[in-house]
Amino acid sequence: MSIQERKAREFNRRESEILNAALALFGRADWELVTVEEISRKAEVGKGTIYKHFESKDEIYARLALEFNRKLLAQIQQTNLLPVIARFREMTRVAWEAHLSSKELHRVVLYCGRAEFRRNLPARISEELKAVEAATNKAINSAIMQGVEEGLFPRKPLDMLMFGAQSAFWGAVQLIWSGYLNERDKARYCDEITNFILTGLIYQDRRL
Amino acid sequence: MSIQERKAREFNRRESEILNAALALFGRADWELVTVEEISRKAEVGKGTIYKHFESKDEIYARLALEFNRKLLAQIQQTNLLPVIARFREMTRVAWEAHLSSKELHRVVLYCGRAEFRRNLPARISEELKAVEAATNKAINSAIMQGVEEGLFPRKPLDMLMFGAQSAFWGAVQLIWSGYLNERDKARYCDEITNFILTGLIYQDRRL
DNA sequence: GTCGTATAATGACCGGTGGTCACTAATCAG
DNA sequence: CTGATTAGTGACCACCGGTCATTATACGAC
Known part of the structure; x- marks a missing residue:
């Protein structure tokens, strides 16, 4: 037919x-x-x-966010052969680029991240979003485990190691787009936050 | 009268x-x-x-956020006599406590932080919010300068030093409330992020 | 060709929302 | 007492997300 x-x-x-x-x-x-x-x-x-x-206006937001997350996941997974530090730098750079290159998409992704939004989403789309996010977390986890095995990061629960890194990244992206910061040198902010994250991961259990 | x-x-x-x-x-x-x-x-x-x-529903949100920020500012300013590391720990603890102890207020504060929200706010309230935020930033800046002068933090532009720390804090609070993390040990997450921030500030320009 | 069927497309319509405004009631100055 | 001021009120308005009866089109069967 x-x-x-x-x-x-x-x-x-x-x-x-x-x-x-x-x-x-x-x-x-x-x-x-x-x-x-x-x-x-x-x-x-x-x-x-x-x-x-689309079932609702919200599904339009969700579908856009889904597409964004899928592309980002594919890029993140491609870093798996790099040495651990380069891998982190590349993952951060890729995610940074994705969020900073399109204000529209960044807005939508953030909008779809809120718990209030997720609650009312049709189950089908909600599952898809969860699946992509789980896969992304798995990729990041794998990178962190690599770092732990090489003795670069301290041995402690993975979720605790992830916590600081993810917090810093998300907070940074949001600070940038919220308009408080200087628009000029976004690239420098990327370098800063990447170093900040790696430093946190490596030295976080040293005595201060 | x-x-x-x-x-x-x-x-x-x-x-x-x-x-x-x-x-x-x-x-x-x-x-x-x-x-x-x-x-x-x-x-x-x-x-x-x-x-x-109130001029609008949004002004209700803004007034609640303003009250929250004022109380937080007063608490942050009271840490100014502590030695620098203790000062940071205390500032983080106080802000953490403020955000984590009331889901309602945290929601409102976050809601009012968005650029889209601020744009349509009556000028009077908008100025008040900006003033409190500026004062808060000044207090944090003062703590960071103390760290720089004592040779604990590297000498570099203040806004760059602030960037990582603020990103990590905001990202952490949002991750907690977004529901992805374990509700049980919020206190441990606070310790983690505090260490993460201090580590980032102290070691961020070391070679990796 | 023509009829019945299926379905994508449509926009008038509905319930509910933020915000308005003409009006009431209470109080005060003169 | 009288006119002015102002807090309080809820019927009302414009507009939004979402619905659904109807239309338009293309198809296979005959």
Whole structure:
């Protein structure tokens, strides 16, 4: 049934168009006020059509975040052959680049990270998001275990080792985008936070 | 004019009642769905009364955040006589305690930190928030300068030194409340992040 | 061709929300 | 007593996310 296939293709294309239209609108300063009707106009479809493709406005956010996380995961997994310090630097650089290169996507990913958001998400999408996040954590865990085995990081529970590193990274990205910091030298901030994280991991159980 | 004073006192008391009612409702799991009318019912006033006291719903959030930040600032400023490491530990502990002891207030403070929120805030409140934040930053800066002068932290731009520390703290608090972590040992997480921050500050320019 | 079927697409419509405003009630100065 | 001021009020408005009856199109069966 080639015609049915074509129809399915067109259906999927329309879905992408809607997502792209939404993402484009989320570039606006008042992106949280973007309405479903605006998205439908930008995508050149009727408002009802949106709801043939997505259960809710929130699912649009979630699908965009999912796509972002999948791409990031693939990049992070590709660092697995590097020596441990270079691996951390590369993972941080890749994630930094991903979050800093698109204000729209960063906003959406952050928006979808909140517990209040996750609670009301359709189960299907929620599971997908959890799966990608679990895979990402596994990749980071693997890097940390590598560091522990090489004697670079102290031997202690993995979640505690992860905690500081993840905190610093997420906090840094958010500080950047929240506008308090100097826009000029984002690259330097990346270097700073990468060093900060590695330093924390390596020296955290030394006496102060 | 004792009677006018009494009236003013009652007006202020009503304002506090509204803020308390709002804060109580923000403890709900779906706190973002709390409506102005619900707040007015809880405070036992008419809905219109809310708008005699606050320009918008957002101003209610902002006023709660302001109160939180003021109390925190006062506590942070009281650490100024401690030796530098103890000072940092105490500052972190106090801020940690403030954020972790009330889910409602933490939510509100975070909600008010977003750039999108700040943009639409009435100028008066916005200035007040900025002032408190500036004072808080000044207090932290003073502690960091103390560390630099004692030769404990490396000599480099203050904002770069602050960056890692603030990132790690904010990221940690958010990770805790986002629900990914174990609720049991919040105290241990506090110790971890405090060490992580101090380690980062002290060793961040060592060779890795 | 033509009829019945399936389904993507649509926009008028609904319930609920933040915010407004004309009005009431209480108090005060003259 | 009278006019002015102001806290308090809730019916009302514009607008939003989401629904659903209807339309348009393409298909296979005959």
